[in-house]
Amino acid sequence: MSKTYTLEELKKMKSRTDVDRFKSTSEQEIMEQSISDPDTPYLTDEELGELSTPEERKKKDEKEK
Numbered sequence: 001m002s003k004t005y006t007l008e009e010l011k012k013m014k015s016r017t018d019v020d021r022f023k024s025t026s027e028q029e030i031m032e033q034s035i036s037d038p039d040t041p042y043l044t045d046e047e048l049g050e051l052s053t054p055e056e057r058k059k060k061d062e063k064e065k
Contacts, residue, residue: 005013034040043051052060
């Protein structure tokens with residue numbers, strides 16, 4: 001179930017972000033949270049090798065022209 005908001009409604013909403021908690025979270029904690037998240041995709045080395053950066057794609061597109 002989802003709700004749609006207008007831009008104006010979003011602008012009026014108060015943030016519920018815990019800024020202090022956000023700022024105090026270490027890289028290690030972020031990694032641990034990511035690993036424990038069942039929705040995190042774990043790609044194989046082969047799959048990772050298929051990925052490219054925007055710059056690489058742009059160069060490839062320019063070569064193909």
